[in-house]
Amino acid sequence: MMSRDPLDELFETAGSGNRRALGKLLTMVEKRGETAAKVSERAHRDAGQARVVGVTGAPGTGKSTITGRLAAASGASRPAILAIDPSSPLTGGAILGDRIRMDNHVGNSAFIRSMATRGHAGGLAVAVPDAIRVLDAAGCDPIIVETVGVGQVEVSIAAAADTTVVVVTPGWGDAVQANKAGLLEVADIFVVNKADRPDARGARRDLELMLDLGHRSGWRASIVLTTAIEGEGIDDLWTEIERHTAHLRESGELIRRRCRRRRDEVADRIELELRDRVHQIIQNQSGEFALGRVDRNELSPAAAAELLLSTLTSDKPPEG
Amino acid sequence: MSEPPADTSFPPETDFGAPIRVVLAKLGLDGHDRGLKIVARTLRDAGMEVIYLGLRQTADSIVAACEQEDADVIGLSMHNAGHLTLAPRMVQAVDHAGLDVPVVIGGIVPADDVATLIDSGVAAVIGPGASADEVVSAVKAAVDRQTDAQ
Ligand code: B12
Ligand SMILES: Nc1nc2c(ncn2[C@@H]2O[C@H](COP(=O)(O)OP(=O)(O)OP(=O)(O)O)[C@@H](O)[C@H]2O)c(=O)[nH]1
Numbered sequence: 001m002m003s004r005d006p007l008d009e010l011f012e013t014a015g016s017g018n019r020r021a022l023g024k025l026l027t028m029v030e031k032r033g034e035t036a037a038k039v040s041e042r043a044h045r046d047a048g049q050a051r052v053v054g055v056t057g058a059p060g061t062g063k064s065t066i067t068g069r070l071a072a073a074s075g076a077s078r079p080a081i082l083a084i085d086p087s088s089p090l091t092g093g094a095i096l097g098d099r100i101r102m103d104n105h106v107g108n109s110a111f112i113r114s115m116a117t118r119g120h121a122g123g124l125a126v127a128v129p130d131a132i133r134v135l136d137a138a139g140c141d142p143i144i145v146e147t148v149g150v151g152q153v154e155v156s157i158a159a160a161a162d163t164t165v166v167v168v169t170p171g172w173g174d175a176v177q178a179n180k181a182g183l184l185e186v187a188d189i190f191v192v193n194k195a196d197r198p199d200a201r202g203a204r205r206d207l208e209l210m211l212d213l214g215h216r217s218g219w220r221a222s223i224v225l226t227t228a229i230e231g232e233g234i235d236d237l238w239t240e241i242e243r244h245t246a247h248l249r250e251s252g253e254l255i256r257r258r259c260r261r262r263r264d265e266v267a268d269r270i271e272l273e274l275r276d277r278v279h280q281i282i283q284n285q286s287g288e289f290a291l292g293r294v295d296r297n298e299l300s301p302a303a304a305a306e307l308l309l310s311t312l313t314s315d316k317p318p319e320g
Numbered sequence: 321m322s323e324p325p326a327d328t329s330f331p332p333e334t335d336f337g338a339p340i341r342v343v344l345a346k347l348g349l350d351g352h353d354r355g356l357k358i359v360a361r362t363l364r365d366a367g368m369e370v371i372y373l374g375l376r377q378t379a380d381s382i383v384a385a386c387e388q389e390d391a392d393v394i395g396l397s398m399h400n401a402g403h404l405t406l407a408p409r410m411v412q413a414v415d416h417a418g419l420d421v422p423v424v425i426g427g428i429v430p431a432d433d434v435a436t437l438i439d440s441g442v443a444a445v446i447g448p449g450a451s452a453d454e455v456v457s458a459v460k461a462a463v464d465r466q467t468d469a470q
């Protein structure tokens with residue numbers, strides 16, 4: 001072996017199942033910046049094979065327990081899990097506590113990575129698309145993404161996954177009353193977890209009624225009852241996911257979804273870059289100067305914004 | 321462990337740089353996890369990303385988590401008088417896996433045992449009543465020393 005591109009080597013090692021190499025690659029995309037861009041580009045070459053499943057739902061509904069069991073139920077040789085938890089807005093720190101509910105069930109087969117949102121709103125971390133890409137390029141399949149458990153139903157996962165699973169529990173109805181329409185938009189499969197509790201059937205009936213009111217053409221969201229702590233219903237859930245995958249393939253929807261995903265990512269990346277640059281401009285000298293004038297009321301906020309905006313569009317991006 | 325979702329007043333992602341990633345766990349049948357939970361919050365509040373493994377871990381399960389999570393440091397909490405066997409075993413497992421991850425210990429460790437643990441490769445030992453600052457500095461110092469050594 002002559003001197004090879006170290007990144008190629010790292011990808012090859014990760015692809016052969018080396019978890020440390022894969023762990024390092026994920027850290028690289030999490031850090032963002034130039035290295036992340038290189039890793040993303042390299043991963044892009046080999047990605048596109050894996051099925052991507054999103055698992056979302058309110059806090060404590062059982063997402064992690066389900067996700068861990070699901071990885072095992074898939075029977076795949078190299079399943080991967082990305083588990084997202086929120087960063088503290090004040091300190092940037094995070095407690096990533098999903099893994100504790102997974103490890104016992106998945107055994108050694110799954111690769112599990114916990115990720116903090118690092119300030120990204122919407123239940124996912126900024127690096128999620130790249131992380132999925134890296135796992136995919138390394139040969140992991142399926143890739144199951146657990147979103148942050150948020151009060152309202154998290155919809156951004158639907159843009160990142162092929163199949164979106166929304167987890168509710170008995171008595172869920174009132175909690176998401178306001179957002180039932182949003183739910184319908186994103187859910188390919190509903191899970192009523194904690195079916196060991198009273199009125200799981202009632203929850204299913206609620207969902208059926210809601211779906212009767214209207215669903216997207218071609219696929220009516222299916223409903224699966226699970227008791228994840230006992231592992232009950234998880235095989236059925238995996239079967240439903242496979243059925244949905246087949247539907248996506250046959251209907252051409254898979255290609256449409258993935259096109260949309262890549263398009264969305266382009267816009268997201270531009271937005272992110274612009275946000276960073278806005279931040280830089282506000283903090284640099286001319287920004288400080290303009291803000292000082294706003295402080296003294298010599299300049300209106302609107303005029304200051306216009307002034308700084310003109311430097312944003314004329315400035316070269318930092319670092320070249 | 322859920323927090324309110326981040327809002328738009330959040331500073332851009334770049335401000336975070338790369339937080340220290342720490343794996344926290346207890347080995348074996350020791351059920352005293354109160355201290356570990358407090359330490360998890362303390363480190364979170366100091367800006368670290370805490371991968372919380374909780375109770376009943378083994379040296380192997382911790383090493384496996386460290387690889388996948390690309391952790392910078394391992395924090396163990398020990399209250400069952402097993403530290404003289406378990407802590408060196410953890411350090412060996414880390415070395416054996418070829419990881420450059422320091423091991424920090426907290427909990428009940430008699431003063432006489434501290435030097436023995438440090439000799440066996442443990443990066444720091446923190447006892448009951450330690451302040452948040454002491455906990456945070458011990459973890460940060462362990463990471464810094466490891467980084468410098470490379
Ligand atoms: C609360 C307690 C319990 C609770 C535990 C509840 C829980 N979920 O944690 C209960 C009642 C369940 C319990 C049970 C037992 N306990 Co008890 N328990 C205690 C007690 C009174 C306090 C421990 C505590 O929570 N302290 C508060 C926390 C915040 O302090 P801490 O854990 O020390 O953590 C601090 C530092 O050590 C450090 N730290 C800790 N971990 C880490 C990790 C890192 C990475 C870092 C940087 C720092 C760090 O930072 C923390 C903040 O300052 C201690 C006595 C004592 N004074 O410590 C006995 C004690 C630990 N228990 C003891 C015993 C023997 C038992 C039992 C075996 C009793 C029995 N015969 O049934 C059982 C075992 C249960 C089991 N499965 O393991 C003995 C242990 C003796 C030993 N190691 O030699 C102690 C020391 C009492 C004694 N003096 O004999 N116990
Ligand atoms: N009764 C019952 N409890 C369950 C079931 N599934 C999970 N739980 C419990 O519900 C709690 C939360 O489970 P998690 O899997 O951590 O839920 P989560 O949605 O990932 O939680 P967050 O990530 O914090 O939002 C745990 O105490 C689980 O043991 C179930 O089927 N029945």
Ligand SMILES: [Mg+2]
Nearest residue numbers: 063064097098
């Ligand atoms: Mg969870």
